[in-house]
Amino acid sequence: MPYFFYPTLSQAAEPKDPVIARIDSLFKYGEIDHAESEVLKILPDHNLNDEQRVQLEVLLGSILIAKNDTTGAYQAFQRALQLHPSLALNNVTTSPKIMVVFRSC
Numbered sequence: 001m002p003y004f005f006y007p008t009l010s011q012a013a014e015p016k017d018p019v020i021a022r023i024d025s026l027f028k029y030g031e032i033d034h035a036e037s038e039v040l041k042i043l044p045d046h047n048l049n050d051e052q053r054v055q056l057e058v059l060l061g062s063i064l065i066a067k068n069d070t071t072g073a074y075q076a077f078q079r080a081l082q083l084h085p086s087l088a089l090n091n092v093t094t095s096p097k098i099m100v101v102f103r104s105c
Contacts, residue, residue, distance in 0.1 A: 020055050027063055036063045054080045054087065062098050070101050077105045 019042065026035035039060045042048070048056070061076035081087050091099050 017052055017055070020052060020059070023056075024059060027059065027066075032063055032066050036060070036067070039063065050083050054084050057083075058087075058089070061101070062095070065095070065098050065101055073098075073101050074105060077102050081105055 023035050023038045023042075026038065039056050043053070043056055043060070057076045057080035061073040061080070064070070064073035064076060089099065089102055094102075
């Protein structure tokens with residue numbers, strides 16, 4: 001079962017972008033450091049659209065929570081919310097640890 005549900009931007013439980021989907025799979029299967037490394041490689045890409053950037057920031061925030069870095073997670077969620085102020089995570093399928101930090105933004 002996934003740790004979180006992607007934002008309501010695409011109304012989909014899984015990201016459409018195959019690269020983001022691959023990173024999400026790394027995260028879901030416990031490859032936390034590898035997933036973080038991949039997100040950090042991709043985020044500086046200026047060719048990302050806003051939906052991709054929001055999904056990556058939410059994914060990064062979730063990864064950082066798994067690494068007990070709530071400050072970093074808060075910052076990632078803030079960046080996602082700057083791009084999409086009405087961003088919402090599904091509180092049924094999202095880890096409570098993630099929801100606590102996300103709601104504090």
